[in-house]
Amino acid sequence: MTFFIKTFGCQMNVNDSEKIRHLLEEKGLAAAGEEQADLIIVNSCAVRAKPQEKVFSYIGRVLARRNAGFPAARKIIVAGCVAQSEKDALFAKKVRVDYVVGTHQFYRIGEIVDELSSGHTGLAAGFNRRWQELVPAARARDSAVTGYVSIMEGCDNFCSYCIVPFTRGREKHRPARAIVAESESLAAQGFREIVLLGQNVNHWRDPGTGASFPQLLRRLARLPVPWIRFITSYPGYHEPQLAEVMAENRNIARHIHFPAQSGSTRILKKMNRAYSRSDYLRIIRAFRSAMPEMKFSSDFIVGFPGESERDFRLTLSLLEQVEYESIFSFIYSPRPNTKAAALDLDVPAQRVKERLYALQELQAAIQLKNNRRLLGMEIDVLVCEKHPKKAGEMIGRSESHRVVNFASRAAVGEFKRVKITGAGPHSLRGEEMPPPGNG
Secondary structure, three states: OEEEEEEOOOHHHHHHHHHHHHHHHHOOOEEOOOOOOOEEEEEEOOOOHHHHHHHHHHHHHHHHHHHOOOOOOOEEEEEEHHHHHOHHHHHHOOOOOOEEEOOOOHHHHHHHHHHHHOOOOEEEOOOOOOOOOOOOOHHHOOOOOEEEEEOEEOOOOOOOOOOHHHHOOOOEEOOHHHHHHHHHHHHHOOOOEEEEEOOOHHHOEOOOOOOEHHHHHHHHOOOOOOEEEEEOOOHHHOOHHHHHHHHHOOOEOOEEEOOOEOOOHHHHHHOOOOOOHHHHHHHHHHHHHHOOOOEEEEEEEEOOOOOOHHHHHHHHHHHHHHOOOEEEEEEOOOOOOOHHHHOOOOOOHHHHHHHHHHHHHHHHHHHHHHHHOOOOOEEEEEEEEEOOOOOOEEEEEOOOOOEEEEEOOOOOOOEEEEEEEEEOOOOEEEEEOOOOOOO
């Protein structure tokens, strides 16, 4: 049997797909293209309405091919967050998928394949209270450059708009010894950056010793890995020691994804976010005091119930004050089981769209200004992939995760010194510099 995995959503989903692939290959299945696979696994995202719609749309296209007599996709498994949150709807809508596998059950994928081979269909969507230890082999990973390492899963915050506690469950923290062992293995295999994953990575605690996230970072920083990153950090859990550890260890990237969601304390309170605007800015200042070169990215929601013009202007002013490297911005959409789902959508839809456009337009201007500051400067760039459309071109990432395009014969995974020669709002153009001593 052959399989194809279609992944929607965040890096956590990507890492889950890596684990699924590992389990299937260990069982003897082989990866194949979407059109040829006997089994299609849809690893889904339910964080907002739009990604969920994309999941159902994709499932519909796969089913249409099957119904039209194509040999591909004879069996379809829906996994991930949509499977967890919409398990009943998947059957009620009669979409005719073969198996629904929730976020805590993908480790049973081998058993599920056996059931499918025997002609059975079913549902596996229960929660587990304990960490399920599973490390994907290098061949199953999405990248040979970036290694994802899950350190915790789930969330106890219950932000009023967020479905994560209902799809990922309550927080579970992975033991430090397992995190270190996987990270050591990635370093030994030549991975160039390690990315620690969790819904609230900075709330991680070792289940046995109680060691904190900064203590874990200090330990991992001893590894021979050029860059260590972590996502996502929750502002309500900030510890001053985190900035200290980062400042002490140069291989921890000077970049944090730090979701604000809103620049208005009033809206943050309605969102059940455990910090104010002033708290958030105080943390930003602390990081930049310890590391002046520190850069940030963020998430923002516009059109949250009750958001006034003043609230929205406060969000715009937060962008101007922090000068983010990048942001992800979304229109609020009610999610099942959340407290905010009961609130009236009192901001007119057209005005919400206008606010989103204004937010994105301002951020594009900030990114262009930030990128133009780099013109003529030399920066270190990690080569991530060949340019898919331009022969001889490589795509790299800067320490702050900026996209850098440049002509090079470098291998994927190499670091190159690049002089910035062009700047747009979403990427940089550069010229590879010769190694020191080569003129």
